[in-house]
Amino acid sequence: MSESQTQQLEMTDLAIAGRATLKPIVEIASAAGIDEDDLELYGKYKAKVDVFRKKAGEANQGKIVLVTAMSPTPAGEGKSTTTVGLGDALALEGQRVVIALREPSLGPIFGIKGGAAGGGYAQVLPMEDINMHFTGDFHAITSAHNLLAALMDNHIHQGNALNIDPRRIQFRRVMDMNDRALRDVVIGLGGPTEGVPRESGFDITVASEVMAIFCLATSIDDLRERLSKITVAYTYDRKPVTAGDLNAQGSMTMLLKDALKPNLVQTIQGTPAFVHGGPFANIAHGCNSILATNTAREYADIVVTEAGFGADLGAEKFMNIKSRFGGLGPDAAVVVATIRALKMHGGVPKTELGQANAQAIRNGFANLKRHIGNIRKFGIEPIVALNRFTSDTDEELAIVEELVRAEGAEVAIANMWAEGGEGGRDLARKVIQAVEKPSNFHHLYDLDLSIEDKIATIVKEIYGGSGVEFSAAAKKRLEEINDNGWSNMPVCMAKTQYSFSDDAAKLGAPTDFTISIRDLQVRTGAGFIVAITGAIMTMPGLPKEPAALRMDVGDDGKAIGLF
Structure with missing residues (x-):
């Protein structure tokens, strides 16, 4: 190894961290x-x-x-x-x-x-x-999320007393890994004892509503209440079904309490x-x-x-x-x-x-x-x-x-x-x-605005765009949101990080563009509406040369390749 290569290795984040006391x-x-x-x-x-136990101080x-x-x-x-x-x-x-x-x-x-x-x-x-x-936090969040998915599919398999329409299930499974092959899957194959076949898929754990709830909860009681409000599916007559309807919130909270x-x-x-x-x-x-x-x-x-x-x-x-x-x-x-x-x-x-x-x-x-x-x-x-x-x-x-x-x-x-x-x-x-100066912080929009107006406000005021287009699927979601009284929630935009627009190639500060809303996802537990723009994915894929290929463990048990 050359002297310059040795110096570069010694200046990696991992090497610097290893020398710290x-x-x-x-x-x-x-x-x-x-x-x-x-x-x-x-x-x-x-x-x-x-x-939850710590002594109250000043x-x-x-x-x-x-x-x-x-x-x-x-x-x-x-x-x-x-x-x-x-x-x-x-x-x-x-x-x-x-x-x-x-x-x-x-x-x-x-x-x-x-x-x-x-x-x-x-x-x-x-x-x-x-x-x-x-x-182990992410493992707990992944387990709690997938427990709810398992309870839901088991409920359908065991007689479906809640009248859940398998074609209108919103809740997908998650894992904390980039794996494009799991974006769209078919589950329940193999005969009557293996469940009810249906299309589904995986999201990455950090996109999970359970993750969002975990980060927004202010207490164990608040966590349990938010988990119970997760909308997992709709019935054949288009009524929402929640985790609370499945009585899943208690066991999910138990997995997340620590x-x-x-x-x-x-x-x-x-x-x-x-x-x-x-x-x-x-x-x-x-x-x-x-x-x-x-x-x-x-x-x-x-x-x-x-x-x-x-x-x-x-x-x-x-x-x-x-x-x-x-x-x-x-x-x-x-x-x-x-x-x-x-x-x-x-x-x-x-x-x-x-x-x-x-x-x-x-x-x-x-x-x-x-x-x-x-x-x-x-x-x-x-x-x-x-x-x-x-x-x-x-x-x-x-x-x-x-x-x-x-x-x-x-x-x-x-x-x-x-x-x-x-x-x-x-x-x-x-x-x-x-x-040290007085704060004048305020929100960008009021919650009593319609979902369309909230999205338009973000697009025009923050992104610099000129308008919003809703797909046919998104328009149907808007009807469901309004019919179920969910329109007073804030909006969480799902958009490429590389551009103000929904086109990752438009760098700088583009103007006079339209944001396309492909879908709207209701997060009744977290308390917001996710607006999916462009080609954004909730399960990323690995690049051609993943960082994982450069990682290993040395004879001393220390990691190699983190940077």
């Missing part, structure tokens, strides 16, 4: 003010906090800083790295801070990402555990972090659990949390969905951007991103500019974090700083991957100033 999690908890009696240990470095409502990003590109933006690094930087600035993140899904870990616990010197640890099975307790870990720097729940933001609401965020607020003056993908997806859903159900709102927002992503949105192919191109940066800035404006529509003044890569030049960084300041927004160059918290202190100081 972790503190026992009881010390991290103690420093944060969490009573040891409230901890359920998973080894020395992971614990769950029993929020009420504390820490400020919330939401980290989001411009529209993602294959070049990378580093949103999770910035979130972790900002938390560390705030701690260096003397703030009492806790980070709140989502748990990674095995699908993208083995598909493209290869890991999702931050990066460089801004990671949450132990990164191998967090990226793999962690404390998982519902937030997971406590630490950063490389030793900042406490809750990592809990993990819905995708392109097909779900893309935020960590309300329980974790609100628990973090009890122990911190500032909570740094993130929402998935770009601000048009995760941040919009944080503002319009999570904030409504959690009784919380951001006090400041950070929009992560990179020179590389700006160039791609400006028309530069990935292979040429290392070349200087001032005009492409200026062209691509239209994407970041729209995200800045969108955050302001919620009453929040954004701060741009310009995540520095080694290939970025001072001249390129200066161009972006000039463009951001021309929009009247604050900007800070961040270098957390290489420097950890030290690389984000300028950003941290700007965030501290922002959270």
